[in-house]
């Protein structure tokens with residue numbers, strides 16, 4: 413007969429494995445102070461076997477409450493028609509696991525998602541109860557990311573926001589047509605309604621807290637979402653335009669792009685053996701960063717003429733090669749926005765360049781010391797009017813030269829958090 417410990421161990425194996433397909437848990441920016449009565453605290457950057465913006469690798473207990481599901485989304489390993497081993501934690505089990513792991517310093521927080529038990533509210537209520545117990549009974553100040561269940565009531569969403577640091581509603585697929593095909597039980601409205609509610613509630617609570625200090629926190633690390641890519645025929649343009657709308661309309665903190673890993677068993681999907689589109693996923697993350705931190709508009713990177721990203725070179729270099737009329741940039745006179753657009757100069761280097769210019773004119777030696785990627789920069793920058801650019805200035809020649817430096821050196825290994833520009 414199995415002991416309760418071995419049963420929990422078995423559930424953990426099943427429900428942590430099922431949760432690995434959700435990538436929307438790197439986070440956060442949340443601050444939750446310990447008032448000396450509680451357990452731990454959560455500060456600064458994020459979570460979950462993932463790299464934070466400052467390069468830190470942090471860990472979360474990332475599990476599903478259950479992998480039972482009444483829905484049949486074709487791309488999901490937990491879909492009801494999939495013949496897999498099922499399990500479900502009780503509320504107490506998740507609370508105890510979280511507290512035990514946290515006390516042992518295994519984790520810095522909890523990422524909790526779930527298949528849909530009977531209906532959206534029934535499931536969401538359990539997720540909220542776990543968060544409530546952690547916060548109010550155990551005074552847990554670690555990070556909590558809750559997945560919200562589309563279709564759950566506003567009252568539950570509101571309560572979730574009062575206990576969780578981050579909430580997410582997965583958009584799942586880039587277009588409504590694809591959602592209808594692969595996830596017929598879901599509809600776009602049930603996904604956008606909670607996103608819209610969260611966006612408004614986060615803004616309202618923040619504004620109120622600025623005026624009244626005692627206003628409780630409401631999802632202080634904001635909301636995020638995830639799109640499965642490569643399972644349906646959308647172009648990179650379709651994906652990035654959708655992401656742009658999500659950022660603009662719902663103040664998303666992050667949109668995650670999850671390259672579809674074939675799980676087989678459905679002819680609507682790429683078959684087993686099709687490699688997951690990891691480079692594509694990487695290029696989408698780079699585009700996302702260009703939009704959020706480099707001042708690029710989405711239609712500068714993808715358009716009807718260029719609906720898909722170049723897999724060989726990053727999207728910033730690709731843009732520069734298509735817009736050589738914007739170059740060379742004089743590093744001593746160009747404004748910050750234009751310096752940011754130079755391939756080989758990241759946000760940190762651009763800021764250093766602007767700061768260093770206050771003390772005199774910069775030359776190549778100083779640029780190198782600042783840490784720009786000289787192999788790329790030398791094709792796009794001059795340090796004075798008399799300066800000459802390196803080599804032939806045709807897009808093909810520059811591209812060829814940069815690629816000849818060695819793909820392994822140029823195309824960094826996959827990590828959505830890397831700043832590659």
Ligand code: SF4
Nearest residue numbers: 481483485488491527
């Ligand atoms: S509702 Fe969620 S858990 Fe259920 S099949 Fe769809 S994606 Fe999977």
